[in-house]
Amino acid sequence: MKWLTSIGTGVEFAFNRTGLYTMMLIQLLKKLPKPPWYGMQLLLQAEEVGVQSLPVVLLTALFTGMVLALQSYIVFHRFAAESLTGLVVSMSLVRELGPVLVGLMVAGRVGASFAAELGTMRVTEQIDALWTLSTDPFRYLVTPRVLAVTLMLPLLTVIADFIGIYGGYAISVYVLDQNPVVYIDNTTSYMELEDFYSGLVKSGVFGMLIGIIGCTEGFNCQGGAAGVGTATTRAVVVSCMSILVSDYFLTAWLFG
């Protein structure tokens, strides 16, 4: 019977969190069209999410592109199709790996930071203090964060795509001695704008998931320092899982 209880607890938890995230999203959509909007908070968060995440995103994209080029070349070499390396690298990055890897990196960095910051503010009554200073905590804290990560993730993905493709190009041309003209021609001629857009749609959705999950966990945090720790861990784990799960459904919807 113990296993049945565990399953029941797990299902209850899943429904509970899904409900909380959905309520947060509905509240966001209800409050977004009406003032006050905290533009300065949005800019500060955009800087935190976008600019501060650049190093980790650039490094991840560069090495992913390099590894992809190396692996693809080794496989294609077996049947003399090395010229397709550029196409595989660019398609994989733009359609799949760019948005997913950037999403996972940002979930680890930003999702955790949202949950920890808002969670600490909750347990030290700073969120209550905002209300008593006639400021809606949701509009001041949650809306700018969710908007910032939803808007910045596609931008980071575009940068990551280019850097990753360049990483692949560098390995193929300078290490594997491929023809640069053939590499670029293969990269560009088979790729369509739809491939690029689909990656951006995915990263926008991933950004919103990271923002909603991180803010919900922080905003509803309870139980002092331990509670903040739990909220932070949960924000990262649930964000990463939801990115991977939603990626399948988005791919099926966009390319199905």
Add this chain to the structure above:
Amino acid sequence: MNGGGSGGVNGEQPRISIRGLSKRFGDNIVLEDVDLDIMPGHSTTVIGMSGTGKSVLIKCILGLLKPDAGEILVDGENWLTLSEQDHLMRMRRIGMLFQGAALFDSLTVWENVSFALLRQHIGKTEARKRATEVLEWVGLHDVADLMPAELSGGMAKRVGLARTICHKPDIVFFDEPTTGLDPIMSDVINRLIVRLHKGSGTTMLSITHDLKSAAMISDHIALLCHGRIHRIVPANELSSDKDPMLRQFVEGKAQGPINCSHWGKKMEEAIDR
């Protein structure tokens, strides 16, 4: 005995009137049919054991918690029926000093103090000027550009007090204003509160365990027990009042009529053993 007024002039409307306020968390009934009136310009302190719902009472009044039943009337207007936006507008006339000061970590001291003014689109220069004035008032004019993490507990509390009054509220709430402070700093905070009360005639509601502080900062003291306001007495009659529950609390005795929960009984048994 439950609730009552804090001794206003006949016919005068209370600034804050709480009627039949109830709040429970699951099976735990925290507040049950609480009645309390606070007259304009009066300072009332609610005392009571830990876990009796003092903080819950203040949070219900401020709209931070939704009560299960009852009315909270401020100048005759029921705040429980207000929309969120209207409630936020009404908060402009409210000040609240939290137990841990609840300063915003990411803002400097002066930005914390002038937070409410900046949200009301008052210019940065004017907001800073007002913040400096209030910081001077609490004796901390030289910390305006520090971050909250750089302040001691007593300084943080005074900055919290400065933030509470910077936008000139006409009702101020204090949650344990002296808890965790040394006796000298407690006296400083108490004197500042008294100065604020006497100087501006602000209506005040405080909650505390500190009876010395309660006697110093209030006109009336209310004992919250078993989820209800058990008794209200003028502050100068606190030590002479004959009510057994109030006496037990004032004298700080474990044995007596206050057994707010099952552990009270268990504790008595343990002491008897």
